Amino acid sequence: MANVITIEVPDIGDFQDVEVIEVLVQPGEAIEAEASLITLESDKASMEIPAPQAGTIGELLVKVGDRVSQGSPIATLQPADAPAPAGTDAAPAPSARESAPAKSDNGPAASTRAGAPSSAGTADLQADVVVLGSGPGGYTAAFRAADLGLKTVLVERYAALGGVCLNVGCIPSKALLHVAEVIDETGSMAEHGVSFTPPQIDVDKLRGFKEKVIGQLTGGLAGLARQRKVTVVQGTGTFASPKQLTVESADGKQTIAFRNAIIAAGSQASRIPGLPYDDPRVLDSTSALELQDIPGRMLVIGGGIIGLEMATVYEALGSRITVVELMDGLMPGTDRDLVKVLQKRITARYENIYVKTGVTGVSAQSDGMRVKFKGDKAPAEDVFDRVLVSVGRSPNGKRINAEAAGVKVDERGFIAVDRQQRTNVEHIFAIGDIVGQPMLAHKATHEGKVAAEVCAGHKSSFDARTIPSVAYTNPEVAWMGLTETEAKAQGVKYEKGVFPWAASGRALSMGRSDGLTKLLFDPDSKRLLGAGIVGLHAGELIAETVVAIEMGADAEDIGLSIHPHPTLSETVNFAAEVAEGTVTDLYAPKR
Numbered sequence: 001m002a003n004v005i006t007i008e009v010p011d012i013g014d015f016q017d018v019e020v021i022e023v024l025v026q027p028g029e030a031i032e033a034e035a036s037l038i039t040l041e042s043d044k045a046s047m048e049i050p051a052p053q054a055g056t057i058g059e060l061l062v063k064v065g066d067r068v069s070q071g072s073p074i075a076t077l078q079p080a081d082a083p084a085p086a087g088t089d090a091a092p093a094p095s096a097r098e099s100a101p102a103k104s105d106n107g108p109a110a111s112t113r114a115g116a117p118s119s120a121g122t123a124d125l126q127a128d129v130v131v132l133g134s135g136p137g138g139y140t141a142a143f144r145a146a147d148l149g150l151k152t153v154l155v156e157r158y159a160a161l162g163g164v165c166l167n168v169g170c171i172p173s174k175a176l177l178h179v180a181e182v183i184d185e186t187g188s189m190a191e192h193g194v195s196f197t198p199p200q201i202d203v204d205k206l207r208g209f210k211e212k213v214i215g216q217l218t219g220g221l222a223g224l225a226r227q228r229k230v231t232v233v234q235g236t237g238t239f240a241s242p243k244q245l246t247v248e249s250a251d252g253k254q255t256i257a258f259r260n261a262i263i264a265a266g267s268q269a270s271r272i273p274g275l276p277y278d279d280p281r282v283l284d285s286t287s288a289l290e291l292q293d294i295p296g297r298m299l300v301i302g303g304g305i306i307g308l309e310m311a312t313v314y315e316a317l318g319s320r321i322t323v324v325e326l327m328d329g330l331m332p333g334t335d336r337d338l339v340k341v342l343q344k345r346i347t348a349r350y351e352n353i354y355v356k357t358g359v360t361g362v363s364a365q366s367d368g369m370r371v372k373f374k375g376d377k378a379p380a381e382d383v384f385d386r387v388l389v390s391v392g393r394s395p396n397g398k399r400i401n402a403e404a405a406g407v408k409v410d411e412r413g414f415i416a417v418d419r420q421q422r423t424n425v426e427h428i429f430a431i432g433d434i435v436g437q438p439m440l441a442h443k444a445t446h447e448g449k450v451a452a453e454v455c456a457g458h459k460s461s462f463d464a465r466t467i468p469s470v471a472y473t474n475p476e477v478a479w480m481g482l483t484e485t486e487a488k489a490q491g492v493k494y495e496k497g498v499f500p501w502a503a504s505g506r507a508l509s510m511g512r513s514d515g516l517t518k519l520l521f522d523p524d525s526k527r528l529l530g531a532g533i534v535g536l537h538a539g540e541l542i543a544e545t546v547v548a549i550e551m552g553a554d555a556e557d558i559g560l561s562i563h564p565h566p567t568l569s570e571t572v573n574f575a576a577e578v579a580e581g582t583v584t585d586l587y588a589p590k591r
Contacts, residue, residue, distance in 0.1 A: 003079060004058055007037065009049060009072045015040075017067040022229070024048070024151065025075070029057045036126050036151065037074055038062060039229070048126075054080040123244060123257035125231065127153040129455050130245050130258040132237045132400065135163025136170075137432035137444025138264030139221055144452035145262075146228035153256055154230050155237040155247055160218035161225065164266055165441045167214060168286040173309055175213045176291070177472050179206065180316030184474055188511060201317055207291045237265075238401035242425060260427045260455040263407070263415065264448065265400050267393040267433035272301065272359065275389065279364045283388045285310065295319050295385035297351070299371055301359050303330040305471040307390030308342075312473050315349055322352040322384070324373065329355055331471060335484045337498075338477050338534040341514055345475065354378040362387060395434045419461040421451040429454070443467050466530075468546050470539035475515055478542035481530030481549050482520055494520045494529055497555065497579030499571045501535050503586055506566040512536050517571035519545070519558070521579050526554040537568060544572055555579045 012018065022039035025031060036048040058076035062068060131142040134156035142154040158167050165171060186196045225232050233256070235249030245256045269284040276282055280292075288310050294317045300307045303325030315321045323330070323346075330353070331339050347353055357375025364370075368383040397413035407423045407430075409415055415423055415430040423430050429451040432444030446464060453460035468480035487494050501507035501515035515535020522529055531545035548558055558576035563569050577583035 004076050005079065006061075007052060007074045007077050009040075009068050009070050009074060010052075011070055012040070012047060012049075016069045018069065020062050020064055020066045020068060023060065023062065023064055025057050025060070027057055027060060030080075031055065031057060034123075034126065040068065049074060050126075051077065053077070056080070122255070124254040125153055125233070125256045127151050127231070127256055127258045129153070129260045129262060129452065130155065130256050131262045131264055132245065133163055133264035133266055133432070134158075134161040134221070134232075135165050135264060135266050135432060135444065136441040137448040138163060138262070139225070139448075140445040141262045141264060141431060141448030141452045142230050143224060143228055144449045145455055146230050148452065148456035148458075150260075150452075150456055152228075152230045153233060153258070154225065155233045155235065155245065155256070157234075157236045159234060160214075161221040161232065162214075162218045163264075164286075166217050166221070168289055170441055171217060172210045172214055172289045173285075173313070174472060175210045176206075176289070176313045177309060177474075179209075180313045181474060183316045192511060201294060203291060203293060210289070210291065238399075239403075239405035239407070240401075242405045242428070261405070261429065262421075262448070262451045262455070263400065263402070263423070263428065263430040263434060264432050264444065265396040265434050267395045267439055269389070270392045270394045272389055272391060275362045275387075276364050276369075279369070281364065281369050281386050282362065283386055285388075285390060288314075288388050297322070297368075297384045298386045298388060299324065299369075299382075299384040300388045300390060302390035302392070303327075303332075303353075303355070304390065304392065305331065305469075305473075306393075307388065308346075308471060308473045310388055310390065311346070311350070315346075316474075319386075321350040322354070322382070323350060324354045324357050324359060324375075324378065326358050327355065331477065333483075333485065334471075334477060334479065335518075335532050337484075337516070337518070338479065338532045341516065341534040342471075342473055342475055342477055345514060346473075352378075393433065393439055395436075397434050419463065420454045421447055421462060422454070438467055438469060440467060440469065464550075466546060466549050468542045470542065472539060475512070475535045476538035477532075477534045478538040479530070479532040480542055480546050481528070483530055483532065484518070484520060487520065487529070492529075493523050495523045495526075495579055496520055497575040497577070499574040499578055499583075499586070501568075501571060503574075504566070504568065504571055506568050506570065507535065509566065510536065515568075515571075517541070517575045519555070519572070519575040519579060521555050526556065526579075528553055528555070528558065531572075533571075535568065535571075541568060541572060544569065 018040040020038050021041045024036050031051050033054045034050045037051055039048050055077045060075050061073040128150035129145040130153045131138050132155050134154050142152050146152045183199050233247050235247040237245050237247045240246045247254045285306050298314050298319045298321055300311045300323045303323050311321045330343055354375055357373055357378045360374050361372040362369055368385050369387045370383050372381045395413040397409040397415050402409050406425050407428055414436050415434050417430050417435050421429040421431055431447035431451050433439040447462055450460045450462045466481040471477040497519045499517045502513040507513045518532045520530040528549050533541050555576045559580050563573040574585055
């Protein structure tokens with residue numbers, strides 16, 4: 001055993017009796033130089049102790065809970081260039097993909113890492129898994145990987161975790177949409193005999209409410225990352241090689257060596273070429289959510305979900321809204337009977353809605369933004385105080401130097417993956433917006449769990465039967481599964497059950513009978529194929545139908561499930577009864 005050396009705690013600064021919170025290697029495990037051996041935590045920081053050279057771990061001399069100082073022995077090591085002692089097996093320990101994580105004294109699973117990859121070179125950090133992007137998919141992937149015992153690094157370009165969704169997307173928009181709903185609801189009560197004074201909008205306080213919501217959620221994520229000992233690196237990450245990521249920030253540059261990577265870099269707002277984006281009166285979804293003021297007249301270019309949600313907010317706050325959409329209807333791709341309910345309501349509230357109309361130019365003038373149109377019913381030009389450009393989102397695949405890692409990115413910026421979220425490079429995964437439609441946070445979170453579990457050696461795959469979509473407009477529009485538009489285009493036979501909310505006691509009592517619930521069933525098996533709902537809280541109601549389609553429910557299953565009365569959820573029950581011919585809350589002639 002003359003070739004065996006003892007690894008000791010090196011100079012760790014002004015720290016004494018520091019607790020060992022994680023043991024990262026096992027006896028018999030082959031490691032590379034600089035591979036992390038143990039993690040220490042003081043009241044000021046956590047730190048990892050690296051191996052001084054490559055070799056095979058012999059005996060572990062510490063365990064979780066021990067306290068160590070400079071010079072304390074950690075483990076014995078047989079150097080890589082020394083012969084193996086007789087009777088020992090110096091073969092490398094299996095990777096996480098080859099076997100499930102092993103049990104440890106520090107939680108349910110310990111990493112089966114074998115140090116940094118030999119191709120990694122010098123790095124500031126070592127990781128089993130590095131996650132690029134901390135949106136809903138990214139932080140879910142990082143937290144799941146950490147829960148499975150993998151040493152995880154999470155890279156985020158924003159100062160706070162949460163990515164676009166929590167910081168400048170889903171969450172702040174929903175906070176403002178809630179305010180819009182309250183304003184609308186109180187205003188509508190006048191016709192029922194209850195009048196309120198017109199709302200006084202304090203933009204600064206309203207912005208503060210939105211920021212408080214964001215802060216609570218992002219602060220909660222930071223706490224969850226600390227609890228799981230996920231290392232968070234703030235900065236812009238790009239690939240330097242198939243095994244390394246470079247992160248640049250105002251404080252400099254860091255290099256992260258990894259065994260597996262999960263790309264969760266998301267998307268950005270698309271732009272129309274030629275518009276004066278340097279003028280602050282031209283907004284995208286991010287700047288619109290900053291809520292700098294309430295413009296008198298606002299043009300929304302793009303009649304999709306994001307544009308219509310922002311229109312809902314600003315109209316409620318007092319702006320006069322015009323929407324222009326290039327296609328022949330709002331929310332292209334959504335069933336027309338659902339959109340019709342929304343369009344009828346907003347047509348009475350907005351200044352103008354132009355479909356089959358394009359914007360041919362925008363120029364900055366002293367009196368506003370002068371916009372030129374091309375369309376049958378639109379004027380040649382008009383002037384607006386603000387112009388919101390909302391024409392979709394583009395994936396960030398071409399912004400992360402993926403080619404340095406060998407990852408294929410298509411011409412639009414998307415990255416193709418298999419059902420385990422693997423890219424064409426076996427140890428690199430991708431999730432969320434960057435892998436394709438639908439670009440939805442709830443899809444990304446499920447993909448993130450799959451990617452993390454596969455990194456940990458689990459047999460996991462993404463096999464959702466459907467992914468629900470919701471427009472948080474007023475009224476909300478939600479759908480899942482096969483749409484009626486798709487069924488007609490694909491020649492799929494279906495039976496339909498539609499329940500109008502004018503026959504719903506709950507909807508009538510809320511003064512909002514303008515909705516409808518629609519279910520599509522297979523004519524032979526009677527199993528649910530798809531659903532569409534428009535009305536108040538449609539986004540909440542659609543979840544029941546998602547469960548139904550995942551469970552293989554048929555019309556009878558839904559119709560015989562007792563729903564509370566009076567509720568909007570009953571409309572799902574009644575729509576199934578319509579399809580079955582058993583409904584009593586409507587008169588349905590015998591077929």
